[in-house]
Amino acid sequence: MEISFVLNDEPVTVNVDPSTLLSDLVREQLSLTGTHVGCDTSQCGACVVHLNGDSVKSCTLLAVSVDGGDVRTVEGLSTNDKDLHPMQQAFRDNHGLQCGFCTPGMLMSAIDLVKHNPDPSEAEIREWLEGNICRCTGYQNIVKSIIAGAAAMRAAS
Amino acid sequence: MRSFNYHKPDTVDGVVSLLAGNENASVIAGGMTLLPTMKQRLAAPDDLVDISGVAGLAGVSMDGDMLVIGAMTRHADVAESEIVREKLPALAKLASRIGDQQVRHRGTIGGSISNNDPAADYPAAVLGLNAEIVTDKRTIPADEFFVAMFETALEPGEIVTAIRFPLPELAAYAKFPNPASRYAMAGVFVAKTGDGVRVAVTGAGPGVFRASDIEAALAESFDAGALDRISIDASELMSDIHADNEYRAHLVMVMARRAVGMALDAG
Numbered sequence: 356m357e358i359s360f361v362l363n364d365e366p367v368t369v370n371v372d373p374s375t376l377l378s379d380l381v382r383e384q385l386s387l388t389g390t391h392v393g394c395d396t397s398q399c400g401a402c403v404v405h406l407n408g409d410s411v412k413s414c415t416l417l418a419v420s421v422d423g424g425d426v427r428t429v430e431g432l433s434t435n436d437k438d439l440h441p442m443q444q445a446f447r448d449n450h451g452l453q454c455g456f457c458t459p460g461m462l463m464s465a466i467d468l469v470k471h472n473p474d475p476s477e478a479e480i481r482e483w484l485e486g487n488i489c490r491c492t493g494y495q496n497i498v499k500s501i502i503a504g505a506a507a508m509r510a511a512s
Numbered sequence: 513m514r515s516f517n518y519h520k521p522d523t524v525d526g527v528v529s530l531l532a533g534n535e536n537a538s539v540i541a542g543g544m545t546l547l548p549t550m551k552q553r554l555a556a557p558d559d560l561v562d563i564s565g566v567a568g569l570a571g572v573s574m575d576g577d578m579l580v581i582g583a584m585t586r587h588a589d590v591a592e593s594e595i596v597r598e599k600l601p602a603l604a605k606l607a608s609r610i611g612d613q614q615v616r617h618r619g620t621i622g623g624s625i626s627n628n629d630p631a632a633d634y635p636a637a638v639l640g641l642n643a644e645i646v647t648d649k650r651t652i653p654a655d656e657f658f659v660a661m662f663e664t665a666l667e668p669g670e671i672v673t674a675i676r677f678p679l680p681e682l683a684a685y686a687k688f689p690n691p692a693s694r695y696a697m698a699g700v701f702v703a704k705t706g707d708g709v710r711v712a713v714t715g716a717g718p719g720v721f722r723a724s725d726i727e728a729a730l731a732e733s734f735d736a737g738a739l740d741r742i743s744i745d746a747s748e749l750m751s752d753i754h755a756d757n758e759y760r761a762h763l764v765m766v767m768a769r770r771a772v773g774m775a776l777d778a779g
């Protein structure tokens with residue numbers, strides 16, 4: 356099936372089998388390997404991308420169902436190679452990652468949180484991260500990063 | 513996942529005619545239950561009928577005294593709806609605690625009740641509030657809708673289009689979530705109306721059920737203390753790696769008391 360959608364601000368048209376998952380489409384066919392597949396069972400959140408602005412798990416989403424939609428992956432957070440998105444910068448500054456496997460999903464989730472709630476409390480951040488699992492950090496520095504990232508996003512807007 | 517034909521009709525009639533007579537066709541709403549099932553090959557439909565393009569299936573409105581929620585309304589939209597928050601806050605709160613935000617951005621109320629997972633949250637609200645399930649051909653009362661584990665009164669090829677909720681005087685839902693999945697290990701929805709009290713329990717048994725002893729005690733006196741001498745028969749409840757039936761029976765009473773307290777606080 357031929358589908359067309361906007362990916363990281365660029366229109367794309369691709370041919371996919373209906374059973375293709377969005378995670379596989381972006382990773383295998385479009386070579387955007389920033390979106391990670393950790394569990395492939397809708398649990399870990401490593402695969403989170405934005406669909407029409409909402410964070411969703413791309414391993415549990417058919418590529419055909421984004422036809423006509425707007426998708427953003429972690430590669431689409433920064434508009435150039437030099438500057439990171441304020442949330443990415445905050446993760447970097449606050450040691451919000453160790454192995455980095457969960458990080459793309461954490462970033463996409465965190466940015467969606469700030470969109471809903473520009474100044475989230477620590478408890479609200481932890482609640483929101485229910486769908487994102489990290490096996491390295493113990494979450495402490497992720498929460499710290501998101502508090503800093505939210506402040507930076509508020510300052511930038 | 514096995515390959516399938518994908519259809520995306522834009523009317524209910526289009527959906528119904530694609531499903532008619534095709535035993536190997538399946539509706540897909542948010543896909544948050546169906547896709548994981550297909551990945552595990554527990555389901556392998558030949559035809560997938562996506563109902564997300566059907567106009568009019570998503571949204572919240574009031575129809576007289578009834579709150580009407582379209583089948584394709586996502587959990588996140590119910591949680592954030594101004595109408596639901598004002599008219600039936602217990603339901604907005606229930607929706608806000610289903611799974612995680614990414615699940616709530618895809619999963620739908622129609623998908624949740626049609627699937628009838630014994631640990632799902634919405635069935636407790638639908639049964640507790642005595643809601644009506646509207647399908648493409650009829651209206652089914654909640655008491656007749658949830659038949660057994662993963663089984664409903666829907667006939668092959670029949671789809672849910674909306675759920676109609678009468679508004680209670682007081683209502684609340686308390687759940688003890690499984691810490692990993694957030695599904696209910698025991699969830700209790702209590703609702704007090706002019707006609708009496710209804711109490712629906714999810715997560716604890718092989719399917720959602722009404723707890724008649726709890727209902728009777730609360731009809732007598734709607735406060736948590738009224739449940740002090742009530743217990744629930746553990747023999748028909750589930751045991752699994754997360755909790756045995758005795759523990760679930762205990763949790764049900766704790767959640768019931770909590771729900772009554774929350775309903776009184778909110779009301």
Ligand SMILES: Cc1cc2nc3c(=O)[nH]c(=O)nc-3n(C[C@H](O)[C@H](O)[C@H](O)COP(=O)(O)OP(=O)(O)OC[C@H]3O[C@@H](n4cnc5c(N)ncnc54)[C@H](O)[C@@H]3O)c2cc1C
Pocket residue numbers: 397398538539540541542543544545546547563583584609610611612615618619620621622623624625626627629631632633634666670671672673693694695696
């Ligand atoms: C990680 C995770 C955590 C979760 N946690 C919870 C939780 O805490 N509580 C909870 O209640 N649920 C939970 N869920 C389930 C979630 O709420 C699902 O979204 C929901 O059960 C199914 O809705 P759906 O729209 O995704 O349906 P789908 O997966 O698309 O469909 C499910 C089934 O219903 C049928 N169907 C769908 N819509 C209709 C319709 N309108 N008419 C007739 N049949 C229809 C489909 O054919 C399919 O058989 C969780 C899911 C995941 C992945």
Ligand code: FES
Pocket residue numbers: 391392393394395396397398399400401402403412413414415
């Ligand atoms: S890979 Fe999608 S949730 Fe884990």
Ligand code: FES
Pocket residue numbers: 451452453454455456457458488489490491492
């Ligand atoms: S940094 Fe390794 S999983 Fe999160």
